[in-house]
Amino acid sequence: MGFKRFLAAFGVGGPSVDTVLTGYGTRPGALLEGHVELTGGEVEARIDEIAVALAARVELESDEGEQAAGAEFARVPVIGPLTLAPGERRSLPFRYPVPWQAPITDTAHGPLPGAVLGLRTEVVIERAPDKGDLDPVRIHPLAAQERVLDAFARLGFTLKRTDIETGHLAGTRQEFPLFQEIEFHPAPHYAHEIGEVELTFVADPHGMDVVVEFDRRGGMFTPGGDLYGLFRVEHRDADRLDWTEVAASWIDHALDRHRALFGGYSGHGHGGYHPGHDDDHGGGLGGVAGLALGAAGGLAAGYAAAEIVDEVGDLFEGEEEDAEE
Incomplete structure (x- = not known):
């Protein structure tokens, strides 16, 4: 071709x-x-x-x-x-x-x-x-990326769309000033608390940082807003973990923190298993509760920095029209 x-x-x-x-x-x-x-x-x-x-x-x-x-x-x-x-x-x-x-x-x-x-x-x-x-x-996707996406699907989350945005995800090993967000509609089991979930993979030769953003629904006594989780996954674990349990623990960990701060229903029975925890890397939600998008990160070794260009090629234009339909 x-x-x-x-x-x-x-x-x-x-x-x-x-x-x-x-x-x-x-x-x-x-x-x-x-x-x-x-x-x-x-x-x-x-x-x-x-x-x-x-x-x-x-x-x-x-x-x-x-x-x-x-x-x-x-x-x-x-x-x-x-x-x-x-x-x-x-x-x-x-x-x-x-x-x-x-x-x-x-x-x-x-x-x-x-x-x-x-x-x-x-x-x-x-x-x-x-x-x-x-x-x-x-x-x-890499094997670990495929496992995570499949796990969210098994939990009942349905794919909405993806996009690529500019910025830098604090606490990650991001090399380019661009990152991809994969958006899901909420699973029925979590729909009363979550409006949307966005996943971002920041991979490297050894593993990947997984950023999970939750659109938290507000209630009469609890405010809404975004919750963030940052988790570390190693490539070698792609076929060694129960990824449905892993993904459920990520979600519950974020929601349990919010419930602890503002009160409300607690727990979905998935326990406190938090794989890929790395204290030096902000593992779990605690180190990244204030995860921010800032200026562009460093350059990937051996590559030029990402360049945003004014023109949008025919391929982009055609895809944009399909998305609007």
């Missing part, structure tokens, strides 16, 4: 570029492989650089409400300066290391609504980048 375009800088009769991916899906921390096919035009073409980068649709807050923009991150060079002769053909292979914190777009049960991700090929000519359209990329 791939896309082909003519480089605008050379006008009519200029060279063309076609990016072809090997396979259609990958996972965080894995490789995305393919090759860039160049075909020379009617005249010689000098190209400064060719690079590839993942791009995602990001929700930006503004005075006019939420707006969608394209965000590029993890740019990887394919080749440096080259001269393409008229009619010459070149095939340039690349291996793109997918960031551990790349958004996920699909699960074993199908695509995640609202998750739009693609690979963009950038051709730099006289220091001016010619940014192409997006070739859709499917990012499947």
Whole structure:
């Protein structure tokens, strides 16, 4: 699969570029492989650089409400300066290391609504980048991510949508100033207390931080508002834990803290088991009761910082229309 375009800088009769991916899906921390096919035009073409980068649709807050923009991150060079002769053909292979914190777009049960991700090929000519359209990329979850999502489904939470936002989640190992939120409608068992649940995975080679945000319903004597939980999960535990029990304990831990502060019904009978607790990492809810969104975090090693771009590609626009329908 791939896309082909003519480089605008050379006008009519200029060279063309076609990016072809090997396979259609990958996972965080894995490789995305393919090759860039160049075909020379009617005249010689000098190209400064060719690079590839993942791009995602990001929700930006503004005075006019939420707006969608394209965000590029993890740019990887394919080749440096080259001269393409008229009619010459070149095939340039690349291996793109997918960031551990790349958004996920699909699960074993199908695509995640609202998750739009693609690979963009950038051709730099006289220091001016010619940014192409997006070739859709499917990012499947890591095993631990899949287990957590399945556990929430078994508890009765139904998937609502996903989006990618800008900001930094305090207390996490976040590398890019972007994070994905996976939103669920409340399970019937918790609907009297919870209006919505949002999950964010911040993965790394060893495990992942799981941020759980609860939209807490208010009552006659108890205020509503958001509750936050921060939990640590190791990849090696993906097939060793009862994830339904784990997820239930996360939810009850958050609600029990709120009940202890403001009174009210206590406990759903899931006990006080809190896996992945790491006192040095703000494990459990206690260290992150005031979890905040602040300025952008540091850069991922070996990658450029995420870049928010003004234009929103055709892929983003089409997805936006589908979401509105």
